[in-house]
Amino acid sequence: MSTSMDSPKTQRFDVIIIGAGGAGMMCAIHAAKRGRSVLLLDHAKKLGGKILISGGGRCNFTNLTAGPLNYVSKNPHFCKSALSRYPAESFIDMVRDHGIAFHEKKLGQLFCDRSAQEIVDMLKAECDQAGAQFLLDCPIQSVAAIDREGARYQIETRLGSFICESLVIATGGLSIPKIGATGWGYELAQQFGLKLVPRAAALDGFVFADEEGRSLASLAGLSIDCKITCNDRVFRENILFTHSGLSGPAALQSSLHWYPGDGITIDLLPELDCFSWFLKKKKEGSRALVRNLLAELLPSRFSDWICERHFRSELPLPQVSERALEEFCHLLKAWKLSPSGTVGYSKAEVTRGGVDTDELSSKTMESKKAPGLYFIGEVVDVTGWLGGYNFQWAWASGWAAGQVA
Template sequence: MAIQIFDTVILGAGAAGMMCAIHAASRGGRVLVVDHARAPGEKIRISGGGRCNFTNTGTSARNFLSNNPHFAKSALGRYTPQDFVALVEKHGIAYHEKTLGQLFCDHSAKDIIAMLTGEMARAGCELRLSTTLESLARIDDGFAVMLGGEGAANIRCRYVVVASGGKSIPKMGASGIGYQIAGQFGLAVTETRPALVPLTFGEDVLASFRELAGIAAEARVSCGKASFDEALLFTHRGLSGPAILQISSYWRETQPVRVALLPGRDLFAALRASRQENGRRSLPNALGEILPKRLAAFLAESHGWTGPIGDAGDKRLAAIAATIHGFDVHPIGSEGYRTAEVTLGGVDTDGLNSKTMAARAVDGLYFIGEVVDVTGWLGGYNFQWAWSSGWAAGTAIAERGG
């Protein structure tokens, strides 16, 4: 097999890999992007209900988990959400802000994929799909890369960028290959776990939750020092919704999760007003005016909140309000990588340059995106990390003449 020559080979045609390719090729570098999937940007395609929550206008390093909380600052500060929005607007992609700074495509996530592949094509990048990495080795002047599948080739290149993502959503082909490459070249990998994932419970608790499946409520969900005010959703398998997905990144086995329903509401005042309005109304019915009716009935039955509200004094109403505003649940696990939106942990940032994403000990080797130990909150933050880290590595490669 004849040897093919490229300046840069990027392993992964996801958000970070495509962004990196665009910038690595910006000064004429010969760039090859490979992916085992049959189409580029598969996680982009399914994200945000098919509309891609492509960034968050409020992004900062505090929205990320990492063993080094400062590592992400450089890339995020030099390629910002406003920079990516400018690219989206340049391509005429209509978008809207949903809530909390989250930006979504009006039409389809496929618009973002088309934008990225179009930019890659204009920059002269080559994309090979249904292609696997067979081997990667360091040689004197760069790397030897053996590819299999439809894009099989024997390649020599100066730079290799690992943009292979994490372990989340294995049915789409996710694997730990990026961590294996890190290990091969002596880079440490931190503990990896499913993140932004629904939490599961024992059968005794699930029996109750199944009665509430489909009910959503505003909640403040806390674990340790972390706390999020967003929607909570009861499911047949446990608890989900944005608040639970957020806290899942912080939760560890044996830890309780504290739930405060309607955190912005003065429930004691609402119950007193209900008592004054109609003292003959039952406590469950009074609660049903404040909470979803099935949830109110469940809580009333669980705690023995019976009788007319008119018979309940201030002390009892205050106790009911306090319970609704803070009770513990005890997850036994999560739904795992099958439904996790991202992987927590990854290639240890101690071994990487925060400005270029280059491996400190291996010249020409870069790690970007989800494979790195930088994990964002729900709400467009992980995509912004992909854009920013991909830009940082691609720009650094272009400046080196790649």
């Protein structure tokens, strides 16, 4: 991998891509295959840092069901073109061609059997084969529009000066700054007059304030299969109580649809009409306490906790009124919580929002205002659900720009 260039003078490439993550490398492969000279610049020392930490080190690299409905964007139609022209199957074909073993974990989510490193190695090998060059550990100092030798952009870096006809921004989102995430791509968009959609940490755990937060923290470690509703979007998976609040796949998914001030509603027993279940127990002559019966359905620590707060009766079942049971069951089916926020970019998997899709061509990802300037991957206001959808957007948008840049 090249880390220094031969000549101190300005060098010209057809395409320069800033950000050598999944989207950037995908774009580099396809632009270079078209015979374009391509340079990837990244300030990180290591290639594909986010791919390496993804999916618990096994990279959930796509989802068999990926489609426009799995994405959040101000314009939900924007992602359709790229996703339909570069679907999950296209990426799976490349993974197969490289002999990478993978499996479906659940819900269409495809993971490497061995290591996420294999995905990085595959993309790097494809870049090398197509002739794309890399310059890592290369902080960018400035970008300016020019009109010289057929070039439209000049990029000054700590390692030299470059000009190019097409400039592709693939610098990703803000999450996990410690591995190199920055807001640089957003700032560059603004420099060229492109609008941004407000950004927020998403696919992130919820935090809670004051007494609600302290009380929930006592449940840390418990996991419950449930259904969460947030702004009419329903997710059925596990939640995990943590010392800082609520995590687990269902909570992370709903954070994508959560805005400050919103509540979330949790159906703790999604498969069960629990009022009928308690009535049946009553009819059968059970003399148990409600919290002991509930412990047959939910972890006993949670049952104790929720009864202590919302069903204080210590009476045996025959002495509990149907009305009290009905009210309690209603709470179990629609338990309302009020997050005060999410954990933040130190833990979030993605950034919701970003470069406004109104500013870009959905076919090529090129800016409508600045010809030759492209935005791909997470820096764009297209954010996928948890489960391989964000990588699929990185591949598809990178591929789309790679056809034309």
